[in-house]
Amino acid sequence: ETGVTQSPTHLIKTRGQQVTLRCSSQSGHNTVSWYQQALGQGPQFIFQYYREEENGRGNFPPRFSGLQFPNYSSELNVNALELDDSALYLCASSLGLVLQSSYNEQFFGPGTRLTVL
Amino acid sequence: AQSVTQLDSHVSVSEGTPVLLRCNYSSSYSPSLFWYVQHPNKGLQLLLKYTSAATLVKGINGFEAEFKKSETSFHLTKPSAHMSDAAEYFCVVNDMRFGAGTRLTVKP
Secondary structure, three states, rough: OOOEEEEOEEEEOOOOOOOEEEEOOOOOOEEEEEEOOOOOOOOOOEEEEEEOOEEEOOOOOOOOOEOOOOOOEEEEOOOOHHHOOOOEEEEEEEEOOOOOOOOOEEOOOEEEEEEEO | OEEEEEEOOOEEEEEOOOOOEEEEEEEEOOOOEEEEEEEEOOOOOEEEEEEEOHHHHHHHHOOOEEOOOOEEEEEEEEOOOOHHEEEEEEEEOOOEEEEEEEEEEEEE
16 A cells, blocks of 8 residues: 655755645545644644535635646646745645544645745 | 644653653544644654544554543653654644644653
């Protein structure tokens, strides 16, 4: 069984650019969630995708967008990068939704560290 | 509204001594609570979860946590620290709202 993988491991961009981060779910999982973890802070929920549809979003602007593909892999896209977007971006997969009462255990990838200069 | 507060940003213990990582939560309904561990350059790993069953929850690697509704707390404990326990620990409530984390250092 393959765990959650993310690419790239590290990325450096400049302010105003666009970035795409990728995540491969654990085998059999149909839900992917994305989190932003700034240095010295806990992860913050960005959004969750269930069967290719966005299902739940945290307090992030529209320039953060995502996709989930038929094989349940996922992308996180960030447009018009700002310095504050520098963070570790974590992807987590699960078998079903994880929001509120419908809890399903999440399995996290190692993350992509994004630096915006 | 839901929130979680980890009362210590850094805890340092000696190997073989007890570990206590403190977490208080706020929730407008009966909460689900979790503890995750994050080792450097590794993904977050679920240690244990409380979902309204037994108030004392046992997790992996000898960790356990007790849900105390009257104190709105969910503290993580371990009787004897091991060097491999050194990591960042996160308390999480309901909709995957994470605390700021507690860094555990274990001294030889």
